[in-house]
Amino acid sequence: MRVLIADDEKNIRETLRRIFLLEGIEAVTAPDGITARDLLAEERFDVAILDLKMPGMSGQEVLEWTLREGVLVPVVMISAHGEIPDAVQALKSGARDFLEKPLDTDLLLQKIRSLVEEERRKQAWEANRRTEPKEHPLIGKHPKIEEIRGLILKVAGTDSTILITGETGTGKEVVARQIHAASPRREEPFIAVNVGALPATLIESELFGHEKGAFTGADSRMIGLFELAGAGTLFLDEIAEMPPSLQVKLLRVLQDRRIRRIGGSRDIPIRARILSATNRNLEDRVRRGEFREDLFYRLNVIRIDIPPLRERKSDIPLIAEYLLDQVCRRLNLGSRRLGPQSLAKLLSYAYPGNVRELENILERAAILSEGPEILPYHLELQETVTGKNSEGEVLSAPARLEDLEMVAIEAMLRKKGGNRTKAAEALGISRRTLQYKLKKYGLE
Known part of the structure; x- marks a missing residue:
């Protein structure tokens, strides 16, 4: 935790700094509002403690500046007896709390810890909302799936980087979430980002964040996903699509465990565990010079390969039952079931899009069916698999999914x-x- 203390009384600044130090909290001090403003503009703080009355620039003016400039920091205002109306005004303006002098340091510590935890959870929730998490469990009794479950339990307690491979739609994010849920980081955020779904111009900003004015359109500071993940897990899906310039930066993050926001001047330590996934053959990409070899070895410390659905057809009834129930709940469609003929039809298909395609097929069938039973003609399947490309990916009819x-x-x-x-x-x-x-x- 990193706290800014701004007060024109040196004894208050130094007393708080020493108390925070004993509690394992890094504290930076400022003797006036202008210094506090400059520090907030350049550095990252979890909380700012501002004296209401300071020379040059008051605590209220610093607070208003943070709101105007988009500096995302919770503010605790401290004030002398008799300044209560001003403190109330500061709360109305956006301060998160205020305390009267002489300060109750135990209460102050309690308040800032509560604020930091609240802010962390809010940012993590926002990050998860931005990355559209899915919560499907790992379903199936196939030996390969049982093996993956065992591997998840073995690696969950480590901090090693993990590369999850498998065709599109096999459930790579599901495995990543299972690793997080079984780890000591389970109470921390899990943040997933699809590298391939973001325009190249936005990937760096999304991951590393940026300072206000770093580029055209950067109207306020934005905290990137590396920071928002906190001590949790950051899952980089479709890692093979990462541009070469960002591959270099990711390698540095894995080596140094530090990042720098775009337009920033300060390195920020990161604590998150990095998991990645791809549906490509990364070894081939390394050989062709499209993916950095040193980054590949950093990511590929532990590898989990997920089999395609066509290689574990015995799991299809279990998966289909679960997915159909989820689809009907999500769309408020009422109960739907698969008859024997419909299930037989599902078992006959090769699923080039794997579990994700099965979910799409069932969703369409559930929407189109008039009654509780999904009939074979509701299931539109196309046997269009024509082979594999040079990277081992199964090819199907264009645009089927x-x-x-x-x-x-x-x-x-x-x-x-x-x-x-x-x-x-x-x-x-x-x-x-x-x-x-x-x-x-x-x-x-």
């Missing part, structure tokens, strides 16, 4: 009366993602 996605989006928009916010919520995606997909499929 996109067709399913487009149908599901159209159906949900109709169900929600064209309300995009409600449709996005029901589909489990952000409104921004829905707008992107509507434009992509020409549904605007």
Whole structure:
């Protein structure tokens, strides 16, 4: 924890600094409001403790500056007896708390710890919302799945980097979440980011954050996902799509455990565990010079390979039952079930899109079915697997999964009366993602 103490009384500054030091809290002091403002502009603090009355710039003026400039720091105001009306005004302006002098240091410590924890949870929630987490469990009794479960328990207690590989839709994020849930970090944030889904111009800012004015459009400071993950887990999906310039920066993060925001001048230590995943053959990419060899070895300390669904068809009934129940709950469709013929049809399919494709198929069938039983004709499958590409990926008919996605989006928009916010919520995606997909499929 890092705290700024701004007070024009030296004895108060130094007393608080020593007390915080004994509690393991790093404290930086400022003798006036202008110095406090300059420190807040350049450095990161978890809490700012500001004296209400200071020469040059008051605590109230520093508070208003943080709000105006987008400096995200909780402020605790301290004031002398008789300044209560001003302190109340500071609370109305955005201060999180205030204490009267002489200070009760035990109460102050309690308040700042509570504020830091509250802020951390709020930011972690926001980060998870931005990254659209999915909570499906790892379902199946196939020997390979049982082996993966055992490996998860072995590696969860370590801090080693883990590379999770498997075709699109096999459940790589599910495995990453299972590792986090079984680890000592389970009470800390789990943040997932799909590197391949972000424009190259935004990836660095999303991961590292930026300072106000770092580039055009950077109207306020933004904390990146490396910081927001705290002592939790940061999951980098589709790591093979990371641009070469960012591969260098990620390597440095793994080596030094420090980051620097875009436009920043200070290195910030990170505590998060890094997990990554890919549906590509990274070894081939290394050989072709498209992915850094040194980064590959840093990421590939422990490897978990997830089998495609076609290689564990015995798990399809269990997975289908679970997914169908989840789809019906999410879309408020009532109960649906698969009859023997429908299940036989599902078992006959190769699933180039794996579990994700199965979920899309079931969602479409659940929406289109009129009664409680899903019949074979509700299940639109295409046997279109034609082989594998040079990276070992199964090839299927172009845009098949996109067709399913487009149908599901159209159906949900109709169900929600064209309300995009409600449709996005029901589909489990952000409104921004829905707008992107509507434009992509020409549904605007």
